[in-house]
Amino acid sequence: MKEYIRKYKNWLMLSIFVAATIIALVPLFGVLGYVLKNGLGALNIQFFTNLPKAMGLSGGGMANAIVGTLIMVLIASLIGIPVGILAGIYLTEYDRHSWFSTAVRFATDVLTGIPSIIVGIVIYTAVVLKMGNFSALAGGLALAIIMIPLIIRSTEEMLKLVSHSIREAGYALGISKGKTILKIVLPTAAKGIITGAMLAIARVSGETAPLLFTALGNQYWARSLNEPIASLPVQIFQYATSPYKEWHQLAWAGSLVLILMIIIINLAARFAFRSRHS
Amino acid sequence: MGQTLSVRKLEAWYGPNKTLKGINMEIEANHVTAIIGPSGCGKSTFVRCINRMHETLPGTKVIGEIILDGESIYDQDPVALRKTVGMVFQKPNPFPSMSIFENVVAGVRLNGQRNKQNLQAIAERSLRMAALWDEVKDRLNYSGISLSGGQQQRLCIARALAVEPAVLLMDEPASALDPIATTHIEELIRQLRDNYTILIVTHNMQQAARIADSTAFFLNGELVEHGATSEIFTNPKDKRTEDYITGRFG
Ligand SMILES: Nc1ncnc2c1ncn2[C@@H]1O[C@H](COP(=O)(O)OP(=O)(O)OP(=O)(O)O)[C@@H](O)[C@H]1O
Numbered sequence: 279m280k281e282y283i284r285k286y287k288n289w290l291m292l293s294i295f296v297a298a299t300i301i302a303l304v305p306l307f308g309v310l311g312y313v314l315k316n317g318l319g320a321l322n323i324q325f326f327t328n329l330p331k332a333m334g335l336s337g338g339g340m341a342n343a344i345v346g347t348l349i350m351v352l353i354a355s356l357i358g359i360p361v362g363i364l365a366g367i368y369l370t371e372y373d374r375h376s377w378f379s380t381a382v383r384f385a386t387d388v389l390t391g392i393p394s395i396i397v398g399i400v401i402y403t404a405v406v407l408k409m410g411n412f413s414a415l416a417g418g419l420a421l422a423i424i425m426i427p428l429i430i431r432s433t434e435e436m437l438k439l440v441s442h443s444i445r446e447a448g449y450a451l452g453i454s455k456g457k458t459i460l461k462i463v464l465p466t467a468a469k470g471i472i473t474g475a476m477l478a479i480a481r482v483s484g485e486t487a488p489l490l491f492t493a494l495g496n497q498y499w500a501r502s503l504n505e506p507i508a509s510l511p512v513q514i515f516q517y518a519t520s521p522y523k524e525w526h527q528l529a530w531a532g533s534l535v536l537i538l539m540i541i542i543i544n545l546a547a548r549f550a551f552r553s554r555h556s
Numbered sequence: 557m558g559q560t561l562s563v564r565k566l567e568a569w570y571g572p573n574k575t576l577k578g579i580n581m582e583i584e585a586n587h588v589t590a591i592i593g594p595s596g597c598g599k600s601t602f603v604r605c606i607n608r609m610h611e612t613l614p615g616t617k618v619i620g621e622i623i624l625d626g627e628s629i630y631d632q633d634p635v636a637l638r639k640t641v642g643m644v645f646q647k648p649n650p651f652p653s654m655s656i657f658e659n660v661v662a663g664v665r666l667n668g669q670r671n672k673q674n675l676q677a678i679a680e681r682s683l684r685m686a687a688l689w690d691e692v693k694d695r696l697n698y699s700g701i702s703l704s705g706g707q708q709q710r711l712c713i714a715r716a717l718a719v720e721p722a723v724l725l726m727d728e729p730a731s732a733l734d735p736i737a738t739t740h741i742e743e744l745i746r747q748l749r750d751n752y753t754i755l756i757v758t759h760n761m762q763q764a765a766r767i768a769d770s771t772a773f774f775l776n777g778e779l780v781e782h783g784a785t786s787e788i789f790t791n792p793k794d795k796r797t798e799d800y801i802t803g804r805f806g
């Protein structure tokens with residue numbers, strides 16, 4: 279009898295877990311499926327090669343938005359990855375316990391949780407208004423600010439995973455602290471740090487809000503980094519909220535491309551760094 | 557060649573806790589000196605003072621003198637000192653990102669030795685000394701952590717020897733190993749004895765009896781007794797040493 283009750287309880291628990299998992303998966307696959315269904319039809323070569331066309335005309339594409347997103351993510355990475363990794367190294371290796379590093383760590387946590395639109399407003403006020411125009415630089419900077427705390431945190435976590443005994447082994451061989459960090463600790467944590475950076479890239483490449491009033495958007499090619507530039511998320515937003523059916527189609531195609539980009543970056547982050555030794 | 561160490565009135569602190577309470581000890585060159593004593597008596601702390609590793613922890617303090625080959629270690633650059641005073645830790649800790657070869661030559665390579673042939677020669681010599689060469693010579697570029705625990709520990713010994721220290725500190729180097737690996741390490745220590753000053757912490761009294769020329773008994777941060785191993789084990793002068801050795805406490 280007792281055993282029967284126990285089995286029944288087990289079965290009940292298991293069904294609850296399974297049910298929760300299914301509830302979590304349905305929207306996930308729902309989103310993917312919906313975007314696939316609507317986006318695949320509109321996806322063609324012209325989407326990747328053509329500029330947007332005026333409404334009513336067919337054959338428009340998002341070439342400028344794809345390139346724009348790549349450019350701004352590149353700018354963000356060039357700023358955010360070095361700054362984030364170096365700060366992460368400083369906080370774990372040189373200054374783990376002081377009030378300063380505690381304050382920085384707290385600020386990073388807060389910054390991670392801040393809605394990204396606020397970063398956009400700040401850059402709008404501090405950069406766009408000062409320079410007098412929307413630009414790829416402003417957009418890239420906004421994305422960098424979102425990236426930095428993510429990378430600081432992931433770098434810190436990865437460095438903390440490197441056991442203290444590894445550092446002591448370095449010192450005990452008469453290797454200086456700087457070299458121990460650079461040549462022993464960092465390589466040990468490298469895969470994790472790079473993975474963290476790539477996930478941060480994936481995360482910002484879909485950001486829309488901070489680009490709305492920093493990069494603005496552009497129906498044509500931007501001729502320099504100092505003028506408004508198109509991006510996939512903003513273009514999707516504008517097309518999806520327009521009243522035109524053709525543009526809705528393009529928005530779906532853009533969504534599909536964006537999702538694929540992010541999936542590819544995520545996969546690369548996970549699989550590119552398999553162990554180098556057998 | 558080994559170098560003599562003489563420790564004078566050494567006190568070591570962790571924050572407010574005085575862990576070593578004035579140690580005076582002479583450590584002979586080309587000798588194996590064992591340190592025994594109950595857990596928490598300060599053996600590791602003592603050994604870590606000798607390569608100035610103790611002071612790298614935040615909140616620690618050291619008072620007193622340690623003279624290595626006539627010169628105070630506190631007058632030397634700690635990074636340079638650690639090339640003369642090598643250390644092997646309790647748990648094997650090869651560098652995970654490095655191959656077996658890179659592990660062995662890490663100390664010399666990161667300190668500027670770039671010549672491939674020299675590095676090759678250093679690696680082979682050190683691995684032979686650590687009695688590991690035959691087991692790994694065909695897979696030098698496998699990861700250091702692909703080895704068994706006992707092999708990893710010998711790899712760490714080879715890595716320490718590659719820097720050509722005069723003093724080798726070993727903090728329970730065999731405590732994580734099985735009896736066969738332990739025998740390997742003990743043989744190795746006996747062979748190294750002629751050319752190094754070896755200081756080995758051990759909980760295993762048979763081990764101390766097997767390999768050490770002299771033995772020091774620590775208790776509560778003090779050096780109770782230090783003498784020839786045979787004397788300490790058969791004819792201890794201090795009652796507390798006798799109690800510990802006969803297993804009456806600790
Ligand atoms: N990092 C540390 N911070 C504070 N106290 C410490 C630290 N390391 C050791 N101690 C304390 O110092 C004393 C001596 O420790 P130590 O590690 O030298 O002992 P031990 O003789 O090596 O012991 P065992 O045989 O268990 O390795 C202990 O009371 C320990 O609690």
Ligand SMILES: [Mg+2]
Nearest residue numbers: 599600601727
């Ligand atoms: Mg110890």
